Amino acid sequence: MLTIGLTACGEKEEAVQKVRVAEVTRSIFYAPEYVAIEKGFFKEEGLDIELTTTWGGDKTMTTLLSNGADVALVGSETSIYVHAQGSDDPVINFAQLTQTDGTFLVSREKVENFEWDQLKGSTFLGQRKGGMPQMVGEFVLKNHGIDPQNDLNLIQNIDFANVANAFASGTGDYVQLFEPTASIFEQEGKGHIVASFGTESGHVPYTTFMAKDSYMKENKETVEKFTKALYKAQQWVEEHSAADIAKVIEPYFEDTEVDLIETVVDRYKSQGSFATDPILDEEEWNNLQAIMDEAGELPQSIDHKTLVNTSIAEKASK
CATH class of the missing domain: 3.40.190.10 (Periplasmic binding protein-like II)
Structure with missing residues (x-):
């Protein structure tokens, strides 16, 4: 015992x-x-x-x-x-x-020698207003001399979980996406990664x-x-x-x-x-x-x- x-x-x-x-x-x-x-x-x-x-x-x-x-x-x-x-x-x-930042800029059409100025006049499908992805997105655009409210058609009223689906359905010329969605879209021919918001915005x-x-x-x-x-x-x-x-x-x-x-x-x-x-x-x-x-x-x-x-x-x- x-x-x-x-x-x-x-x-x-x-x-x-x-x-x-x-x-x-x-x-x-x-x-x-x-x-x-x-x-x-x-x-x-x-x-x-x-x-x-x-x-x-x-x-x-x-x-x-x-x-x-x-x-x-x-x-x-x-x-x-x-x-x-x-x-x-x-x-x-x-x-x-x-x-x-963990998002990437994805273009609907393949873009050779991408320059940020190419966004001017486009329809940009951004992230939810007030969230970090959207704020970093605007910060980067402004650093490249782009006014998000006046230089492009900014869409930011789509729920976070539905942004990728909206782009896949035909909304927007450019979209701000997380991985792996960005790479999946590129693999499937739905879009092309042209820039990284993470490298543009700093720590x-x-x-x-x-x-x-x-x-x-x-x-x-x-x-x-x-x-x-x-x-x-x-x-x-x-x-x-x-x-x-x-x-x-x-x-x-x-x-x-x-x-x-x-x-x-x-x-x-x-x-x-x-x-x-x-x-x-x-x-x-x-x-x-x-x-x-x-x-x-x-x-x-x-x-x-x-x-x-x-x-x-x-x-x-x-």
Whole structure:
């Protein structure tokens, strides 16, 4: 009996902590997130990730605020919008996943020697007003001397999930798309990638993991473990080839050929889209607000330290 009792005590395992994560969309752009799950990095930290795709920034933030998720993966601008509404439980950015815009400019017709001026007079199918893709899109256009409101026919009233379908159905001369949709359209002859918004806009906290301040205070150790697992995945992605990464994340894109996944991952790696650590620094935060301000969407300037917690990411990265 004594032997049995000792064995039972010795085999006692730590309780696994479930973390409900709501991601704004399903995208190869978020490869390190899927690597962290598939390579067991979250599991190593005693975390069980319940991943849900909520399709759109507004829906993702609503899910987080209504306690439908513990952590959200979404653009940092959403935390600023919530703060501006006077929330008594602000949403805090604690781990950055991507550090550039993840969209590409796709032309309906094949364009030789593309120049941004060619957009003038065209119909441009952009992303939802107030979201990071649309704001970065306008920021880049303005940097190339194009007034989005006057130099082209800008369409931005189509729901995020339906933008690609609208273009495929014949709407617009140009469209701003995420991968793998952009490459799939090119492969199927529906469009042609002519430019990257990510290379044009510089470093921004494009997608970050965030949680309500109350959750972070009540679950400090869980958030630390989550960030540590993410950092392991970021380093793994940095050190491995696009082919290796594609094989790992393939289960998340069942309708996409692994060769195409590899092409997209390589494109994102080559332009430095995947953050190599989870630290969201002040320069990136200020660049984000400059883009929002240029788009007329910045409700108020927010100090980096108000909505960003870097201490957890800094600890995880050591």
